[in-house]
Amino acid sequence: MESPLHILEHVFGYTEFRGQQQAIIETLVAGGDALVIMPTGGGKSLCYQIPALARPGCGVVISPLIALMQDQVEALKAAGVRAGYLNSTLAPQQAAEIESALLQGELDLLYIAPERLIQPRCLNLLQRAQLALFAIDEAHCVSQWGHDFRADYLELNLLAENFPQVPRVALTATADERTRQEIAQRLALGSAAHFISGFDRPNIQYRIQLKDKPRAQLLEFLRREHPGQAGVIYCLSRNKVEKTAQWLAEEGFNALPYHAGLPAALRQQHQRRFLREDGIIMVATIAFGMGIDKPDVRFVAHLDLPKSIEAYYQETGRAGRDGEPATALLLYGLEDVVKLGQMAASSEGSEQFKRLERQRLDAMLGLCEITSCRRQALLRYFGETLPQPCGNCDTCLQPPQTWDATEPARKLLSCVFRSGQRFGANHVVDILRGSNNERIKQFGHDQLSTYGIGRDLSSNEWRAMVRQLVARGYLQVDADRFGALCLTERCRPLLRGEETLELRKTLTRPGLSQTRSRGEDMQEQDLPLWHALRACRKQLAEENGVPPYVVFHDATLREMVQQRPISEAALMKISGVGDSKLARFGEAFLDVIRNHEYPAATTEEP
Ligand code: ADP
Ligand code: ZN
Numbered sequence: 001m002e003s004p005l006h007i008l009e010h011v012f013g014y015t016e017f018r019g020q021q022q023a024i025i026e027t028l029v030a031g032g033d034a035l036v037i038m039p040t041g042g043g044k045s046l047c048y049q050i051p052a053l054a055r056p057g058c059g060v061v062i063s064p065l066i067a068l069m070q071d072q073v074e075a076l077k078a079a080g081v082r083a084g085y086l087n088s089t090l091a092p093q094q095a096a097e098i099e100s101a102l103l104q105g106e107l108d109l110l111y112i113a114p115e116r117l118i119q120p121r122c123l124n125l126l127q128r129a130q131l132a133l134f135a136i137d138e139a140h141c142v143s144q145w146g147h148d149f150r151a152d153y154l155e156l157n158l159l160a161e162n163f164p165q166v167p168r169v170a171l172t173a174t175a176d177e178r179t180r181q182e183i184a185q186r187l188a189l190g191s192a193a194h195f196i197s198g199f200d201r202p203n204i205q206y207r208i209q210l211k212d213k214p215r216a217q218l219l220e221f222l223r224r225e226h227p228g229q230a231g232v233i234y235c236l237s238r239n240k241v242e243k244t245a246q247w248l249a250e251e252g253f254n255a256l257p258y259h260a261g262l263p264a265a266l267r268q269q270h271q272r273r274f275l276r277e278d279g280i281i282m283v284a285t286i287a288f289g290m291g292i293d294k295p296d297v298r299f300v301a302h303l304d305l306p307k308s309i310e311a312y313y314q315e316t317g318r319a320g321r322d323g324e325p326a327t328a329l330l331l332y333g334l335e336d337v338v339k340l341g342q343m344a345a346s347s348e349g350s351e352q353f354k355r356l357e358r359q360r361l362d363a364m365l366g367l368c369e370i371t372s373c374r375r376q377a378l379l380r381y382f383g384e385t386l387p388q389p390c391g392n393c394d395t396c397l398q399p400p401q402t403w404d405a406t407e408p409a410r411k412l413l414s415c416v417f418r419s420g421q422r423f424g425a426n427h428v429v430d431i432l433r434g435s436n437n438e439r440i441k442q443f444g445h446d447q448l449s450t451y452g453i454g455r456d457l458s459s460n461e462w463r464a465m466v467r468q469l470v471a472r473g474y475l476q477v478d479a480d481r482f483g484a485l486c487l488t489e490r491c492r493p494l495l496r497g498e499e500t501l502e503l504r505k506t507l508t509r510p511g512l513s514q515t516r517s518r519g520e521d522m523q524e525q526d527l528p529l530w531h532a533l534r535a536c537r538k539q540l541a542e543e544n545g546v547p548p549y550v551v552f553h554d555a556t557l558r559e560m561v562q563q564r565p566i567s568e569a570a571l572m573k574i575s576g577v578g579d580s581k582l583a584r585f586g587e588a589f590l591d592v593i594r595n596h597e598y599p600a601a602t603t604e605e606p
Contacts, residue, residue, distance in 0.1 A: 004029065004050050011053065011079050013556075013578035018043045020195045025050050028133055028167050033192035035139075035184055036171040039199050040314070041321035044171045045293075048135035049109060051167075053081065057130035058107040062114050063137040064150055065291035067268050069111045071275060072293075075550045076109060080580025085111035086122070102129045114141075114152035123162060131166045134159050136187060138291060139170035143182045145356070146174065146310075148290060153186075160188035168192070173317060176310060176382065199313075199382050203320045204328050206374040207394040208367070210464070211333035214303055219251065221301065221329055228279045231299035234306070234315055236339070238285060244303065245283040258284035276547045278538075289315060295322035295549055301329040305336035307344075308360035309367060309381050322555055332368055334425055334467045337361070338483035362473070369471035371400045371504050405465060405503040406494070408457060412465055413474065413491050415450035419443070421478075421486035428485060429454075429462040468503050526561050529596050533557045536592045540585055551585055552576055566594050 004025045008014050017025075020036075021043055027034050028051035038044050052059025063069065069085040076083035084098040084107055101107050102125070116122055140146050142153040159168060170187050172179070184190065209217065218233070233248075235241045238259040248255035254277075256270040274280045275294055282288060286306075300319045306312040312330070320326025344357040363381065370377050373389035373396050380386075389396050415432050416423075430437060431445050434452025445451060454462060466485065469475040474491050478484045493499040534548075534557065541548040556576035565571040571586055 001054055001056075004054055007050050007053050008046070010579045011081060012046065012050075013079075013572075013574075013576045013581065015575065017046075019197050021047055021050075024169070024195050025054075027193050027195075028169055029054050031167050033167055033189055034169040034195060035180070035189050035192045036169060036195045037180060038171070038173065038195070038197040039201055040173045040317035041201065041295075041323065042173075042197055044137075044173075047171065048133060048169050049076070049081070051169075052109050052132045052135075055132035057105070057132040058102055059109045059132045059135060060117075060126065061109060061111045061135045061137060062117055062156065063111055063291065064114060064141055064148075064153075065138070066113050067271055068291050068293075069113075071547060071550070072111060073109075074544075074546045078544070078546060078550050078581060078584070079578055080583075081108050082106060083109040083111070086116055087111075087113040088116070099125055105130060108132075114150065114156065118152060118155045118158065123158075127162070131163065134163065134166055134168045136168065136170040138172060139183045139187065140172040140174035140179050142186045143174075143179045145182070145353075146179060157186060157188045173314065174310065199379060199384055200375065200386065201317060201320065202390070202392065203323055204316060204326050205392050205394075205397075206316070206328050206378070208330045208332065208374065209394070211303075211331040211336075214331050215247070217331055218301060218303070221299075221327075222248075222253065222281075225327060226299050229298035230274070230279050230294065230296060231281050231301065232289060232297060232315075232318060233281060233283045233301045233303060235283065235285060236304035236336075240303070241283050241285055248281060248283065253281055254279055255281040255283055258282055258288040260285065260287040276541070278548070286311065286315065289318050292318060293321065294318075294547075296324070296554055297321070297326065298324075299327045299329065301331075303331055305330070305332040305340060305361075305368070306364060307340055307357070309364050309378065310360070312364060312367070313378060313382075322553055324554070330368070334463055334470075337365060337467070337470060338424070338477055341477050341483070362471075365467075365471040369468050369504065371395060371402055371502075401505040402502045403505055404500060406500040408454065409465060409469060409474070409501050409503070410495060411450060411453055412462065412469065413487060413495060415448070415454075416475065416485045417487055418448050418450055419445055422484050424483040425463055425466045425485060428466070429459050432457075432462060433459060465503060529564075529593070530557065530561050532592050532596055533560055533589065536588055540588060552581070552589075560589065560593065564593055566590060 004022070008017065019038070019042060024034055024036055024047045028048065036044060036047055048059060048061065066087045066089060069087055073083045073085050084101060086095055086098055098110070102110060112122065136156060138148070141148045141150040142156070143149060168187070168189065170183050170189055172183065184192065233244065235244055238261045241257050241259045245255045245257035256273060258267055258270050270282065274282045297319045300316045302315070306315060316328035319328055340361050341358070344354055344361065347354065347357070349357070367374065367377055374393040375390035376386045411432065412428070415428055419428065419431060427439060430440055431448060431451055432454030434455055436446060440446055466475065470477055473488055474494065475485050476488055478486055494501060537548050537551045537557065540551050553576055556574060559574045563570065563574060565574060568582060568586055568590070571577055571590060572582055
């Protein structure tokens with residue numbers, strides 16, 4: 001049996017394990033079960049791929065993402081691993097070949113969709129094969145509370161009964177304690193070792209801005225900070241996805257739409273282009289993204305408020321898997337809060353479910369409005385402590401200014417109270433500002449004592465205050481009554497004058513220092529070689545029908561630029577170059593590097 005470290009070096013081309021990888025791998029190699037919680041980009045795949053190679057037999061990976069299996073398998077094949085997949089996209093003949101390879105002991109890793117795995121025919125096949133382990137990827141899909149629930153996952157507990165001697169590992173990036181317990185319980189992982197990694201993603205810069213002129217804000221962000229780079233833009237509705245993608249295309253960006261309403265073939269084509277071409281922007285609903293392990297996504301932008309901090313963290317986590325700088329930008333406004341509240345209230349779920357949704361939304365809003373470090377707040381939400389402010393979020397980079405809002409807040413709260421707690425933010429602000437529109441007159445609100453007492457602040461300032469008062473629990477948005485504002489218990493001390501209130505001054509567009517990918521930081525004189533290596537990668541990727549990063553990651557190319565290896569031995573030392581890739585691609589890259597130095601050398605001759 002080859003040692004895990006040997007496999008890490010020779011198959012994957014890496015020199016050392018990351019975080020808890022080694023401990024997880026040792027547990028599985030020794031035949032134990034494991035539950036692995038690791039943030040996106042933490043390196044979960046190696047945790048089951050290496051034990052599958054080290055142990056006799058084939059490792060079975062259960063993944064819900066049929067569309068991605070082919071890419072995953074191709075990436076493994078490029079590294080010299082005997083891998084295959086079984087899902088509904090295969091023709092019967094192809095499936096038969098994979099099945100026979102499995103039975104002959106000619107497969108190291110086999111990816112199977114859960115709905116296929118639980119069929120008696122497939123279980124029977126697996127019974128006849130020698131199995132190294134089961135890896136249940138995206139294990140949070142078993143949680144009925146989560147957004148990604150899949151009924152087929154519930155049946156995976158049959159693995160424990162039918163294959164008691166095969167070690168099982170469940171993996172997810174979803175953090176919270178309840179999901180964790182649900183996974184352990186439903187997948188019969190009672191005696192599994194738990195490996196819970198820290199959740200921080202230090203290379204992601206978190207920024208949350210008020211939605212002022214969202215299109216202008218987005219354009220500036222894309223043009224100034226991420227020109228030509230790959231990213232994901234999330235919108236709440238399909239309609240907005242389509243419109244945004246079209247508009248960006250008109251603005252000259254390489255943008256594609258993705259949502260569950262598009263024909264499956266088109267969806268898959270867009271996903272494929274996103275993975276394979278450089279610099280595509282995917283404009284999508286949350287239907288897009290699970291399991292997308294494209295390493296070089298440089299930004300994730302939200303044009304609408306996510307439903308919960310969990311969702312926000314998962315979606316932003318798709319940026320910067322390669323560890324290079326990436327940005328998460330969220331634009332939000334009060335109308336988002338109302339819309340999401342209404343969606344939650346009108347959903348099918350039980351009362352308890354709705355209350356939970358509501359709490360999650362409040363927590364998300366709280367994150368938007370805090371005046372301290374965003375990362376500290378995020379990690380705290382997941383039960384982790386970051387001792388110092390991070391220095392890489394908007395509030396750290398540009399501390400928000402605060403002001404004493406006690407008096408105006410009292411005015412606002414009493415205006416809500418006096419108008420009967422039946423009106424939304426716009427109307428309340430109209431009363432405060434002494435507007436004399438139809439509705440004001442219709443309800444006789446120009447007679448209220450609070451009419452016109454707030455002319456000193458602009459509508460936008462008042463709306464910002466409403467948002468912050470909602471975020472801090474002074475006001476509630478009643479989703480059942482079209483976003484009517486009402487007071488909560490928390491208001492009492494403030495209204496009685498026993499408490500003061502500091503609020504964030506509204507900054508709509510902080511001009512932050514730019515995040516730049518390290519590719520751009522490259523020395524001027526290194527750029528020609530960098531581009532030549534990328535062109536070589538592109539050509540090899542096309543010849544082999546795989547995405548460029550399957551050939552080599554950016555980080556590997558960058559190291560080539562720095563080290564300029566001209567021998568196989570030197571190339572082998574570069575991170576990401578394993579035996580198989582060295583044999584298949586090594587010579588091509590060495591040629592580029594060797595030839596690249598010729599012009600400089602020949603110029604010295606007359
Ligand atoms: P996850 O599934 O946890 O999101 P991946 O398994 O896709 O993460 O790994 C993220 C990236 O980190 C991949 O590009 C992978 O090749 C790289 N990686 C994983 N483990 C190591 C390691 N020990 N050394 C260097 N790179 C690693
Ligand atoms: Zn911070």
